[in-house]
Amino acid sequence: MTPERMARPRHYLMCRPTHFAVEYSINPWMDPGKPVDADLAILQWERLHALFVSLGHTVEQIEALPGLPDMVFAANGATVVNGRVLAAKFRYQEREAEGPAYADWFRSRGYDVHEPAHVNEGEGDFLVDDDVILAGTGFRTDPEAHREAERHLRLPVVGLELVDPRYYHLDTALAVLAPGEIMYYPAAFSEKSRQFLRNRYPDAITATDQDAQAFGLNALSDGRNVILPEAATHLAARLAERGFTPIGAALSELLKAGGSVKCCTLEIRDRD
Ligand code: ARG
Numbered sequence: 614m615t616p617e618r619m620a621r622p623r624h625y626l627m628c629r630p631t632h633f634a635v636e637y638s639i640n641p642w643m644d645p646g647k648p649v650d651a652d653l654a655i656l657q658w659e660r661l662h663a664l665f666v667s668l669g670h671t672v673e674q675i676e677a678l679p680g681l682p683d684m685v686f687a688a689n690g691a692t693v694v695n696g697r698v699l700a701a702k703f704r705y706q707e708r709e710a711e712g713p714a715y716a717d718w719f720r721s722r723g724y725d726v727h728e729p730a731h732v733n734e735g736e737g738d739f740l741v742d743d744d745v746i747l748a749g750t751g752f753r754t755d756p757e758a759h760r761e762a763e764r765h766l767r768l769p770v771v772g773l774e775l776v777d778p779r780y781y782h783l784d785t786a787l788a789v790l791a792p793g794e795i796m797y798y799p800a801a802f803s804e805k806s807r808q809f810l811r812n813r814y815p816d817a818i819t820a821t822d823q824d825a826q827a828f829g830l831n832a833l834s835d836g837r838n839v840i841l842p843e844a845a846t847h848l849a850a851r852l853a854e855r856g857f858t859p860i861g862a863a864l865s866e867l868l869k870a871g872g873s874v875k876c877c878t879l880e881i882r883d884r885d
Contacts (some may be wrong), residue, residue, distance in 0.1 A: 625878050696724060722791055733754045738784070747772070
């Protein structure tokens with residue numbers, strides 16, 4: 614028997630890729646020599662935005678700033694739990710100015726914003742599974758930032774070590790589908806982290822190499838609908854078997870920067 618899945622309306626923050634480009638390379642997907650269709654990037658993003666709205670979610674937008682081509686990846690802008698915001702502090706100088714831009718957006722709306730001392734790239738590396746935060750490290754977010762998140766967001770944080778540079782953020786290798794249910798790509802993690810994931814999530818969906826390369830784990834679930842890159846067909850089939858409704862999205866242009874569905878979307882978890 615497949616469980617009946619319930620969608621819960623979400624509050625998201627997105628950033629239109631008005632100034633999107635691949636001008637530098639800070640992950641193996643980025644090749645500044647490869648052409649990017651900027652208009653197509655905007656069109657694909659607008660379809661994703663419209664999809665979230667049609668599913669009943671509230672989507673807010675932050676204004677894209679010139680000179681910050683990766684600002685479209687709103688997931689990296691902060692982590693928000695129960696109305697508390699941990700601002701981001703980026704690893705690379707190219708994205709540094711995004712941290713304060715996102716922090717200001719939250720501050721001007723009355724959120725309690727904590728300025729981080731350690732590098733953390735928001736929901737790129739912090740994924741909330743109900744009452745615990747799964748936190749990536751290895752490429753971007755510092756392990757010290759995990760403790761900082763624990764203190765400010767007031768949830769226990771479990772560290773997971775990423776070992777494959779193609780999967781440099783946790784949200785490129787793992788997605789939370791529903792409380793206690795995840796999908797992930799085991800090869801992206803250290804042996805110790807793999808063991809932890811196997812024990813905590815024995816029924817997890819595991820991605821094939823092809824799913825992972827299609828960025829299939831960079832997915833977003835509302836408890837029922839799971840939006841994921843359309844090329845991740847094996848994952849879509851596994852999701853359907855579990856009673857989820859997989860919805861494929863085309864984001865070819867943003868993928869050239871190493872990002873997809875989840876990277877574009879920051880979840881605002883307001884006070885309970
Ligand atoms: N080009 C961006 C970077 O390397 C992509 C960020 C993708 N975001 C994410 N949440 N994984 O920083």
